[in-house]
Amino acid sequence: MSNAYDVIINGASVGGCTAAILYARQGARVALLERRSDVNAHKVLCTHYIQASAYPVMAATGLDKALEQVGAIANTADYWTRWGWIRPPHDPAGAHGYSVRRETLDPLLRKLAAGTEGVDLKAGHTVDELLVEGGRVVGVAGTAREEPFSLRARLVVGADGKDSTIARLAGARTETTENGRFSYFAYFKGLARQPGDAARVYYLEPDNAYVMPMEDDVTVIAAVVSKARLDEFKADLDGAYTNFVRSLPEAPDIDNAERISKIVGTVNYPLISRDPAGSGYALIGDAALTSDPLAAVGCAWAMQSAQWLVSESAPAVTDADAASGAAVDAALARYGARHAEETGPHHHLIADYAAARPFNEIEEFSFSAAARDARMAAHFHTFGSRLMTVEEFLAPEIVARMEEVNGHGLSDEVLRRLAGEDVAGSGDGAADDVFEGVAR
Ligand SMILES: Cc1cc2nc3c(=O)[nH]c(=O)nc-3n(C[C@H](O)[C@H](O)[C@H](O)COP(=O)(O)OP(=O)(O)OC[C@H]3O[C@@H](n4cnc5c(N)ncnc54)[C@H](O)[C@@H]3O)c2cc1C
Structure with missing residues (x-):
């Protein structure tokens, strides 16, 4: 040989x-x-939904042009939270990946x-x-x-x-790492879209959903649900999925669109x-x-x-x-x-959030700031697009801006942990894990 x-x-x-x-x-x-x-x-x-962080690679292989020829969507997203919508400015000339x-x-x-x-x-x-x-x-x-x-x-x-x-x-x-959520999704044609074809990501605590426009007037809608509700979906997948989507804030109008696929998904995805x-x-x-x-x-x-x-x-x-x-x-x-x-610090935070737990203090602080302030919304979207590090996401000047728009700061304990201090006896193991990912 x-x-x-x-x-x-x-x-x-x-x-x-x-x-x-x-x-x-x-x-x-x-x-x-x-x-x-x-x-x-x-x-x-x-x-x-291909994140903007991969754009340079797609440009290097020539995939970017090939995707544009088949109508792939230059993607961006809005995010629903209990503080309202996080709406980053959608600049057509800005960084983007593709949805296809x-x-x-x-x-x-x-x-x-x-x-x-x-x-x-x-x-x-x-x-x-x-x-x-x-x-x-x-x-x-x-x-x-x-x-x-x-x-x-x-x-x-x-x-x-x-x-x-x-x-x-x-x-x-x-x-x-165990995943505390399961997911089901389906494809729809003819669904009314957001201006600029922005995807919508819903943080429903602990459930999530997303609505993502694709090429050929097709939209994928996913329900990403805490395993606590698995029985409900197993008993009647069609009914549970449809009700879940209908109950989303400013729900996509699936009753006036055509579902063109089965509902597919996975109940266990460690x-x-x-x-x-x-x-x-x-x-x-x-x-x-x-x-x-x-x-x-x-x-x-x-x-x-x-x-x-x-x-x-x-x-x-x-x-x-x-x-x-x-x-x-x-x-x-x-x-x-x-x-x-x-990938390590990003994955660390993602894996911790996969437990389908309530938001921790840093998530509450940063998500609420992004819902209240356009600059923080752009910052949040850039982080979610994996175009910045965890350290950059929580840089001191950013934390100061979040404090200004929220009208309150992070607790002393969290600030000390962000600064890399080992705060003995504070919080449980899961919280310590998150801080490992964001400690500078
Ligand atoms: C429900 C769900 C939703 C997702 N949504 C998104 C999303 O919106 N955006 C996103 O970026 N990612 C998403 N992902 C993740 C994404 O699908 C994967 O990360 C991606 O496909 C990984 O690509 P890959 O090339 O590493 O592996 P794969 O795409 O899994 O490809 C592996 C290839 O190896 C081949 N292969 C395997 N074993 C052998 C063998 N022994 N010999 C020869 N060939 C073999 C397979 O046939 C396959 O072609 C999602 C995943 C799931 C489960």
Whole structure:
């Protein structure tokens, strides 16, 4: 077996296709393996709001232009809270991601990858074994149309989703957090839209909902509900979902729109975080981090983690003179650190909120300020779009502005914790966890 490829990527979805395009543009020979045979296959369990943080990656792959041609919505959002609407200014020239159904996105991205020189898309290939030499991953083996295959490369990338085969076979360290909510969603056509096609996100404490306009006059509406209400939805899904949507503040008028899909969803969706790199392999997208679908970060982070990996490892992966995997493994360690730095604090807060608990003090303080003040609304939206760090979100001048618009400040205890002080004996474990994520 010779190394016909520099990189093997397992999974030709959002993360895998993005990584394949970016690696090939750097001169790498890429095998892009996908267990599904149909290049038009798409992920059903997704509401496909792609955050603005991924815009630079989409621009780098050319996906931005391809999405605009198929009518993807340049997205933005309003947020309902008990203090009223948070309405960031919707500047058409401002930062945005895209809202586009997976049935449109997945085939488009896969064809973009397959059409990139240097990418060999191998549909209908299921990986079920890692080739390991001296403790280092050096390739994969599996089955294609009932025939065995094996491939070697300098790097194996697991872009194979939340139940990643590569992660399981490599024994990647995994942390799981329970999700206190379940979600159901459906698609509607002909629904009256907000000006500028803004999505609506509802914080109903503890439940959530969102209404997101997509291409072709289609809108997806999701009910993200505390598991305390699961029996109600199980007893009569149609009735419970419909009543839930009708009861939203300024509810979308679903009775004057056509529902064009079944109600689909998932009742148990734990959050999964894995060490994103080991000797000879890396994980990107959901394989590395499956965050809460409610935060709508999965597609953006799949693209961004692909870019972080490629930017760290492409030179080592394409170096034909490299005798050992040492340079690749050093690059993978840098990628692992970058992944943790970029996603860690955000995911920490998302995972804590997934408990379906009431708002904590910082959430009350920042959400109410954003509902009261246009500047804080823009700040809130930029944070939700994952375009700023947790530290920037709660920078001292921002906390001062929030105090001004709220007419009160944070408690001394919270301020001391934000400053990184260990406040002994204060609060329970869950609260301490949140402060770990935001401590400066
Ligand atoms: C209810 C719900 C709503 C969501 N809404 C949003 C949203 O609004 N916005 C957002 O950004 N994210 C959302 N997400 C998350 C988003 O769907 C994922 O984060 C995203 O699809 C991850 O992309 P990926 O490329 O890492 O993995 P996936 O899209 O899961 O792709 C993995 C690929 O690997 C292939 N594969 C798996 N195993 C093998 C194997 N052994 N051999 C070969 N191929 C294999 C699969 O066939 C698949 O094509 C939502 C998720 C859920 C559950």
